[in-house]
Amino acid sequence: MKVVNSCVLKEWYDSEYSACDNGTLFGELRGEFKQFLDSLPDGPGQALELGCGDGRNLTALARKGYSLSGxxxxxxxxxxRKHNPWLRELNFQQTDILNYLPAHESYDVLVCSEVLHFFTREELLQVIPKIISAVKPGGYIFLDLLSDLTRYFQESGEPFIWDKEAGLSIQESEGFFDAWLGDFDIYSFNKFFDKQSWPLSNSDNLPIDPYTWQGTYVSVCARKRQ
Ligand SMILES: C[S@@+](CC[C@H](N)C(=O)[O-])C[C@H]1O[C@@H](n2cnc3c(N)ncnc32)[C@H](O)[C@@H]1O
Structure with a gap:
């Protein structure tokens, strides 16, 4: 099994986002996130997404009347930001989630989606309490963990892992969410298998070879108790 230095991830994402001319790299919202949106009251309110990517989830939250931080x-x-008017008022901060401290109990909606699988177990224990504490009492949270994850290079077929990731199984992810969300009422637990080939853009300036990954998103929708 090849182990790839995860410091190339920044360069990889930078090239992908710069190369997507129309501003949307990820396209359609995931079904579980749509269900989460349906469960939310309309804004006004404050919404924060950690690891917000091109802002597809934030755009949907803006359409519901929320003010956005990403x-x-x-x-x-x-x-x-150039192409999508819903992101015009976005308060965007470029920083590593590991170094970011969101304000305590300040957000009506908090999302961290398709990101947590990049952290080691130790980092998750550092990041999750910060995320949870940023939600207002009565506020909503959407989290997911890509689990049972495997990747391989398209040309050689060689499997690889990042040097820095938790590598959680579905059962472990479910257990973590249960343990972390003690102050919340969990109202939806979902599993969604996905398989994707990267890169998503036409960028010809990427730091690693094209690869395919597959895994199961374990996601949770929850509301913080008052
Ligand atoms: C697969 S994308 C998901 C984007 C968005 N959440 C969505 O669902 O459309 C993962 C994003 O997480 C960001 N990311 C990964 N690790 C991060 C970290 N430690 N701090 C901040 N952002 C991070 C990447 O730059 C990338 O934009």
């Missing part, structure tokens, strides 16, 4: 380790909304 954090990403790269300038991920560089194109979408």
């Amino acid at each position: 954090v990403d380790m790269v300038d991920s909304t560089v194109q979408s």
Whole structure:
């Protein structure tokens, strides 16, 4: 099994977001996130997404009347801010989630989706309490963990892992969410198998070879008790 240095991830995402001319790298919302949206009251309110990418989830939250804050380790909304009027008022901060401390009990809606699988177990224990404490009492949270994850390079077929990731099984992810969300009422637990080939853009300037991954998103929708 090849182990790839995860420091290339920043460069990889930077190239992908810069190369997507129309501003949307990820396209359609996931079904579980749509269900989460349906469960939310309409805004006004404050919404924060950690690892917000091109802002597709934030756009949906803006349509529901929420004011937006987004954090990403790269300038991920560089194109979408130009093309997407829903992101015009986005308060975007480029920083690593590991170094970011969201204000305590300040958000009506908090999302961290398709990101947590990049953290080691130790980092998850550091990040999750910060995320949870940023939700207002009565506020809503959507989290997911890509579990049972495998990747292989398309040309050689060689499997690889990042040097820095938790590598959780579905059962472990479910257990973590149960343990972390003690102050919340969990109202939806979902599993969604996905398989994707990367890169998503036409960028010809990427730091690793094209690869395919597959895994199961374990996701949770929950509301913080008052
Ligand atoms: C697969 S994308 C998901 C984007 C968005 N959440 C969505 O669902 O459309 C993962 C994003 O997480 C960001 N990311 C990964 N690790 C991060 C970290 N430690 N701090 C901040 N952002 C991070 C990446 O730059 C990338 O934009």
